[in-house]
Amino acid sequence: MLRGQGNDGVPDSRAIKLLQDDSQSSNQSPISNLFGGQYKSTLRCVSGGNQSAKFEAFSHLSVPMPARASQCSLHECIQLFVEGGTISGWTCPECQSSDGATKRLDIWRLPPVLIIHIQRFFNDGAWKKNQSSVLCPLKNLDMSPHLATKDAHQQHHRYHLYGVVNHFGSMDSGHYTAFCRAPNTDRWHKYDDHQVHELGGGSVRSSAGYLMFYSAIDQRL
Ligand SMILES: [Zn+2]
Secondary structure: OOOOEOOOOOEOHHHHHHHHHHHOOOOOOHHHHHHOEEEEEEEEEOOOOOEEEEEEEEOOEEEOOOOOOOEEEHHHHHHHHHHOEEEOOOOOOOOOOOOOEEEEEEEEEOOOEEEEEEOOEEEOOOEEEOOOEEEOOOOOEEOHHHEOOOOOOOOOOEEEEEEEEEEEEOOOOEEEEEEEEOOOOOOEEEEEOOEEEEEOHHHOOOOOEEEEEEEEOOOOO
């Protein structure tokens, strides 16, 4: 249970301040300072409606893809992440109903370097890979529509893409390559084992994009 949490399961501003202080002291490291963010996970009982919330740290956002779409935007994937979905079979500690719960993940604080993992692999009875294209902004990814808070603690919300890890192949076999943007020239390069080629910016987005690396504009990485 969250300290300072109200009866409705929603934390008050004092609890939020404590959490933010905690995140900047006890778990501080160069890694968490660069990659660490925070979201609020809220479970809501389908039957009784009561809800509970807790804050969780993340080092990357693992976002789902829309089903049955040949292409989608990164914003759609992030929105699906926030909406969370349902948890079947969950038993409510308040009303003992096992009708399940809805889960929502509100993004509370974003890090200087935001890593987004596209959930291309899924199981619908058998493991499969979704090969749809994800249209991700190369410049000016604005995360503010997805943020639950607009307060002064929210330092980072606008990002440039500087790296992509691609996965080619299937569940059984595959190959990884990387695209990286040189900070001094702003040009993209493809890294494929021992081969390195310059790449047009238009080729950065593909159906193979698996991990996206964004740096906050004010971070200047
Ligand atoms: Zn309940």
